[in-house]
Amino acid sequence: MSVPAVLWRLLRYGRPHVSVLVAAFGCMAVLGLGTGAYAYLMGPALRFLLSGGTEGFGGEHAVPWLSKLPRETALWGFPVVVVLIGLIKGVGYLGQFYFMGLFAQRVVKDLRREVFLKLTALSPSQLSKERVGDLLSRFSTDMTAVEWAAMYTVGSYLRDSLQVLVLAGVALSMSPLLGGVMLAVIPLAALPASRLTRKALKRTREGQSQLGQLAGQLHEGLGGLRTIQAFNGQAAELERFSAHTKAHEKAVVSAAWARGAVPGLMEVLAAAALAGMLAYAAATRAMEPAALLSLITAVILVYQPVKDLGRVTQFAMQAAISGERLFALLDLRHPVEDPPEALPAPTLRQGLRFQDVHFSYGQRRALEGLTLELPVGKVTALVGPSGGGKSTVTSLLLRFEKPQSGHLLLEGVDADRYAAASVRSQFALVTQEPLLFSGTVLDNLRFSRPDATLEEVEAAARVAQADGFIRNLPQGYETRIGERGVILSGGQRQRLCIARAVLSRAPVLVLDEATSSLDPESEREVQAALAAVLPGRTALVIAHRLSTVTGADIIHVMEAGRVVESGTHAELLQASGRYAALWALQTSGAERGAA
Template sequence: MRQVLSRLLRYARPHWGVLAVAFVGMAVVGLATGAYAYLTGPALRFLLSGGQEGFASAQRVPWLADLPREAALWGFPLVMVVVGAAKGLGYLTQFYFMGLFAQRVVKDVRRELFLRLTALSPTQLARERMGDLLSRFSSDVNAVHDAAMYTVGAYLRDSVQVVILTGVVLSLSPLLGGVMLLVIPLAALPASGLMRKVLKRTREGQTQLGNLAGQLHEGLGGLRTIQAFNGQEAELARFASHARAHEKAVVSAAWARGAVPGLMEVLAAAALAGALAYAASVRLMEPEALLSLLTAVILVYQPVKELGRVTQFAVQAGAAGERLFALLDLKHPVEDAPDAVPAPPLSRSIVLENVRFSYGERRALDGLSVELKAGQVTALVGGSGGGKSTVTSLLLRFERPQKGQYLLDGVDVDRYTAASVREQFALVTQEPLLFQGSVLDNLRYAKPDATREEVEAAAKVAHADGFIRAMPEGYDTRIGERGVTLSGGQRQRLCIARAVLARAKVLVLDEATSSLDPESEREVQAALAAVLPGRTALVIAHRLSTVVNADVLHVMEAGRVVESGTHAELLQKDGRYAALWKMQTEGPTERGAA
């Protein structure tokens, strides 16, 4: 945990200036608290004696002894008001600047976490539960905020108060004060054992909270399926199991946290009782000095107990930090070599040569060799699980071939930066991804500096301009999160228009029509018929009817190409492609006849 907290503190380094101002406020609070303790005894003598005489006899505030009685009567209350005002100003400074410090630290953590999430491979993220990722981004980051806001502030403020009050105690009576303060180190050993238990249970609680968030995300995303199969009771039982485990961990941690101040309270009471009995038997001090001493001791125990209480935030931040750093420490499978250079624009071909790739134990590509020639439309077809989409992941550098080569114009792409290779491609996937905002914003995502004329031209090519202009505000119409206000065909045509606007060298269509209804598919097919001619394109399709006009088709099975040729050539071969074509075009008729 110490190493994790040390890493978290690195986020504080750029903001030491803000923390220093907050520390000034804490120092003022500490000094004012010490002044209160020091003045408690003289205040009692002042009250009992009726003014100046109490200060003169106690000799605790000598400068008041020279004042006339009338001046002393209002002078001491004024001193108390000034001390109180200073303490209030110190608190204001402390809380404002600690809040600013905590927010800046959390902003940096969230920014780095967001950058890491968006920089990881889609395959890496697919291994994580989305709800758990969201939990790390929310509850785990909030734990870091609480530690920055309360633990760092309390450690600084209360440490200052402990030092100042300890000085007051020892200045009044080194012997008696030392005995009373001895309880603080004595409580450290059992408290540390309890805090280890808090850390363990807090880790369990954070993990279970991620499980709860993960199930909630899955449940909301699969609500239709859950209700269709009457699975509410099973989901509730699973949710209740996670909730009980979370409750058990949190309650156990709360018990351990509560035991720390309880232990301090018992030991402090014992020390005070013993000191009082000893002081009464030997009369070591004047009553007003003893009162100041007791006040200072009571006040010094308070920040010590507070330090024990806020340590829970440090423990929670440690547990949260472990989960955050587990994500932040993930490395993308494709990292640039130190001497990598930007890739030149594609001019001849892209080649995957004898490529092998596996997801764990599952072999996705097994000696695949395929070439994408510039200016041609290349199609990959075949049944599910043949490795077609893995080809897309390799081309866009989401993954690295485990064996074999990936060549761009005859040069191994490892010589180039991954970002410059990705710039060669524009991707349209099976699930059209649009962002909350206007149509214009979504199309410009591919090219932020595109003029409106360029955007409209791309939309016309993708057969999207007509339905866009029919919308209430045309290109400025807001389409809602993920484009929920549009049909599937409209969303996909916007994605195609966005890809056209990018003007990338290679257009990749990964099952772009497979999830559409027949009418939407016809709309998208018309758009593709206008987009593809003359372009370098890779079309991955399950439905063969969508790729009959491709320049070359490769049939994939079990991670390798088993047939290649044009549509007509492959039908003439009467091989695997012909069998697939027959099944897709004649299958429904035969089943209907049966």
């Protein structure tokens, strides 16, 4: 996407707030007219000082109402006019910055909300391709760049362009020839300035990319701090970090040089044009001194907003690069999109079925013609070696991904006919990593059903064997558990997740390796909770430890994306196949560990 296209797309976020922008433009108009008034009055003021009388305000470029005043009145009147203009300009400045600040905050608020919604709406596989630090950099650094552009660049383009027009009008009214020659310098600087701007844009893009790399490495480093320190890897990490830092520094310095050259070029051209105008005016005496002074003042003043326009272009470039990164995220499309006339998914009464489903992650095959049923009111378990496709089944059920061929059937109807959110509402998920938020116990439990009463919350906690330890916490259900439930043990965190799933009242409970990361004591606690939760429920249990699924109604052994064995625990052991071999391997390992 080109830079103008990115900036135009960013500006579209300002449409709902155009009234604020109009108010800001009104203040800018007052500011521009005040600046033009200063330039226009400079010549008559000089003539007034030199002549000592009000006739100084007459002549070719007169201020009529001042020229008619008595001298004593004019002595006070002119300073009052100057102060009044300054007061009006001050109010214009204040109003402009207030309204542009309000405009910027509202634009960024809308954009930030859209980015947040996109991040929470993408599939896990899409987000897994991005570094978390880089995503955080887009949400912070890139968003700040857009905010600064909305506040300063848009305001400067409006304000300074208006001042240029007003001051150009004053200069041309004094002398069309000299004023035109002076103003012609501005477009002459456009070609070299555009080349410098393109160079700055390229370097700015490189700098933003390196900044995302730095943020990504920092996030990885904090997450893997124990590993880094255990292997004394600080030096290697520092070397990698220094390489990104050096690349970022080089890009930023190069961009700063290119941006700084633009106002420097304007300064040189302005000085040359001013010197030429003074030499011509002195040689030809084509203008009276008062008019010449007003012209010089207008020309000097006009170059400042022109330089400001060049200076704030850096904010526009930064916003363009940041906008590219933000829109690259916003333009991602979820693998599962609702059909034009999506139907709400019905409550499950018969069951779910995978019918000859194929699915791949890039070149890696995950499911190869999987056919599988999840009957209502039964506990179905999936076991098998890693990479067999078990977790992919969960992703397809929850509509994180879509079968590349074959069908997922709900009540005998293809899931593609239903709205994805309504399909997800059929499931309550408990994952291997207990995901809790930094609020209270009550907040975390109500996350699945915000309107649940306290009695319903407590009942769900009792079913999940969590009510007892919750009441022993300092503030019971109102205890704040810290980031990711840091004050709780692994078993307690997982039991809270199970209670949250029970509270949701979803027809199907999905347990994806819910006990695999727990120590033996915590695993026993969670298994006791599951023994109370699972009977009579429709559930899908994905497990690595076979001891978790011995009570399942049906167990499917998966390998290479297919079901290779099915049956109850007893039936599979009697068959002496893959399941029996896995069982023997795990139980013999447990016996050796106990010995």
